[in-house]
Amino acid sequence: MHKVNLAQKFSLFSEHYKPKIAGEINDAYVKLVKLKGEFLWHHHDQEDELFWVLKGQLRMKFREKGVEREEMIGPGEFIIVPHGVEHLPSADEETHVVLLEPKTTLNTGNVESERTVAELERI
């Protein structure tokens, strides 16, 4: 039951798109992730996901009924992606994001790929 300093935790790793667990609240994890480049299109059948940007710019693309749009999320901003919605996170420059999502959430959602991280490190 001690505080967590986010900048200090982010200094402990450098890989991109490998979320780390920084906290546990009820049935959810607080995860830290560094993004750079494009991830992959996916959705989560059951789980809503919150993305809170601390540094950089998160470019979040959405695809609904064949129509794409994107939203840029910067420091001090968050976005919630409801379950079922196809999305593609990307970042031109390194971007630091805090994720909040159920413990059951897989980073690549419905898509299993070499980018899937099933076992997350705790930090």
Place this chain on the structure above:
Amino acid sequence: MHKVNLAQKFSLFSEHYKPKIAGEINDAYVKLVKLKGEFLWHHHDQEDELFWVLKGQLRMKFREKGVEREEMIGPGEFIIVPHGVEHLPSADEETHVVLLEPKTTLNTGNVESERTVAELERI
């Protein structure tokens, strides 16, 4: 499905200890609250609570088996208070905090008082 700018949302209200709902993820709410002065000792039987400080300093007191201690949480830091743990939030100066907790969580936990806010405003 649009981003939320936290500073903009915090500019919309000024009361202390009246959390506002700024987002909904699965069974949890993202709430914004301004703190100043001392709240009251309470605990939550079932729900863990996350306190993330954006501005100011949150002084969180804990009481376990009659022993008190406190933790100061500043900008860029969060703390998770597990269910069952007696705590007393306070702030010497105005402090802005993002809360993450289940929708069922009442601000005063096990203690009903004039400070209980049962119906939260959405912002």
